[in-house]
Amino acid sequence: MSRRRDGSQHQAHLITQDAREAPPQATGAREASPQLVARAREAFGWGADVVVTAGPRGALGQIWQVETGAARYALKEIFAEPPSEAMVEAELDFTRRAAGAGVRMPASLPDRSGRYLLPAPGGGWLRLYAWVDLRPVDPAGRATPDELGALLARLHRCAPAMSVEAGGGEPDPWYDRVPAPGAWERAAASGAEWARRLAERLARLPELAAAVAPADPAALIMCHRDLHPENVLAGPGGGLVVVDWDNLGPAAPARELAQALFDWFCDGPGPDLDAMRRMYDAYVREGGPGRITGPADFSMLVASQLNFLLVQAGVALDPEAEPRHRAWAEREIDETLRRLPDPRWLAQALDLLGGGRAQATEP
Template identity: 50%
Template sequence: MTDPLLTAAYAAYGWGPEVTVAPGPRGALGRIWRVRTPAGHYALKHSFETPPDGRLQAELDLTRRAAAAGVRVPATHPAADGRLQVPAPGGGVLRLYDWVDLRPIDPAAAGTPERLGELLARLHSCAPAAGEQEPWYHQAPDAAHFAAFTDQPWSARLDRLRADLPQLTGALTPPDPAALRVCHRDLHPENVQAGPDGDLVVLDWDQLGPADPVRELIQTLYAWFTTDAHDAATDVVNGASNSVSNSDSIGAGVGAGDAPVGDPAYRRAEDQMAACYAAYVDAGGPGRVTGPGDYTMLLADRLNFLLHQARIAADPRTSADDRAWAELEIDETLRLLPTPEQLRVSPARIGRTRPAAPGPPPDDPRRAQPGRR
């Protein structure tokens, strides 16, 4: 075996020659291998960055709470010495999980908004209080940071974004410390899929940390219902292509950021978001949509991530595969960002007919209960 990472994995988990490892999907922050052993199949994940101190314990606590609330979470398994994460050669960490045969969920399918809203309600209802939130989730880079990228396939789209940036970042507000709970913070469609029995399975808890539930709700609504870039990324993840050139597609995507509020496709997306929010409230979710400030986490996270991926894509030292992936992420992020006009009108449309009062207390019988919906 010549791959140093897999050599380290075999040593750490005590695998012999009867164990086989095959490449699986990758994302911007990690890569998966499928592991076949006599005892069963597992997913070996290489997270490209080492998590900060305390995140592993916070993840274990939240996933235990989520499982008790009826949320499906793949089990994690220790290395031979008992560690749940193993340092990886070249950086990052290795984790071993149960392999679950999954299928993507169609955001446009009947019932998807309601199922997603109930899932979010379960996650937020069981989440413990959290401490201070990282600036990444409520502070954004200014326009000057995006002016450095010229002669790229996506430069013109960044120029259009720079024109809107003052209005977008003007909506950002610091979170209320009393509202912060431990949240997943990355609930895009690739991280919520259907298991063999149809139940929703939540994956990739690597970005877990403090968030206001309503801000994670808005972030999730836009990830699910306002962009079709997810389809292109999923094709690559599922092996349709291991190395793609996105130069032809990066320049002209259609998503939330390209659609006026009167566009029929965007109005349908708002209807889906409203249905998801209604199901969330009915299932006892604590967040309430009140205005543009609820978009803070969506905007700050996406803008910081966009700048990070732009730097990767523009770096001449970046490999072809990593550049192709970064360009996919740039495209998807630009599709996901709302426009200033959407910030003005969409919160009221998403929250229409829903009560402004907080959800029921944790012991109220109306709160989401464990079990399949």
């Protein structure tokens, strides 16, 4: 599940599918159009021996696996608004920094004209990446918390300061503002299968959202902002690989850390506090700068999940949305309602990690 505004899932190039990710046929994925294949062949200089098959997809994004001769690529078709040129440049800079810090990711590849983003026939946009055989990481694996903590520390240590979005705008409110109470009325009263569960969760929304607030601009660095289990995968040899950098932008490191802790170690009915402690301690040992000290550090977690939930409810209830988009939204609503943190869980995590754990301890 991605908390992105457009709902696109990871650009991961999975061979083994995660149970949380529907196979292409389940979400109505189609064959690549001849026009799309022809455009890609022309742009990237491929020969006639190109074979294109459907890979993972999200609400507004599709990955196509491309085989041409001995080479394999991941062609990402973007249905929504594409990343800006400034965003692409920021992504390339951040991934170079991250690679230098030992973080692995699929390489972003330009076309023959040097473009990293090109228009697709009939609308949409295309990006190309190196294909990497990836598989899901087991959150319950013994080494997972320590590996994740070390990975996030490396990302934060190499990140530059960043007080505005890549295009120069103010930090995206998606990460620090929750929807107004009235924004939920249509969805809660819709009669959809999930509407009653939504209404039940909304009863605790004021308590959950009480501490959500913008971060101090002076504390912001460039962050990935979407490091959930579908975007951190195991590559050949088992090392962690980070994918889907499309959401990068300014965030407080403590807030991204808090979000990652819950993304990985709270899948209902409550948080795995021992795993959270181990990930947090590994992050501190590896020199990560973030420290969870108060309720506001959960702002990014809460705001992004609530904003994502509202967007997906809108897609699910939109009679003009494509059936495949509505089906994907229904799945994401079900998952988000299950994973939406309870205020008690945040308090438990804060009691465990806040203040007294500023110095790393051995697991």
